[in-house]
Amino acid sequence: MGTFIQAVDGTKIYVEDVGSGQPIVFLHGWPANNNMFEYQKNLLVEEGYRYVGIDYRGYGKSDAPATGYDYKTMASDVNEVIEQLKLAN
Numbered sequence: 001m002g003t004f005i006q007a008v009d010g011t012k013i014y015v016e017d018v019g020s021g022q023p024i025v026f027l028h029g030w031p032a033n034n035n036m037f038e039y040q041k042n043l044l045v046e047e048g049y050r051y052v053g054i055d056y057r058g059y060g061k062s063d064a065p066a067t068g069y070d071y072k073t074m075a076s077d078v079n080e081v082i083e084q085l086k087l088a089n
Helices: 034-045 071-084
Strands: 001-005 010-017 022-026 050-054
Touching: 001 071, 010 034, 010 071, 022 034, 022 071, 034 050, 050 071
Parallel strands: 022 050
Antiparallel strands: 001 010, 010 050
């Protein structure tokens, strides 16, 4: 299921959150999005894990603001996803 998580600066970060059980967070490289993990997602869900795929700001379905592409801001975006989805372990 896809959802949007609001970052500290109001940017909407798109997240695929599928399955249940132990969460595994996937972070894509440049210039992709979380769709690059399609095969891993399907296998993990079949094996009883929770797949959480994040589209970084400016990629995939996430908002593309003019600023915020530094490591500190992007790490903050990932932290917001982890906190708002209440991911643990």
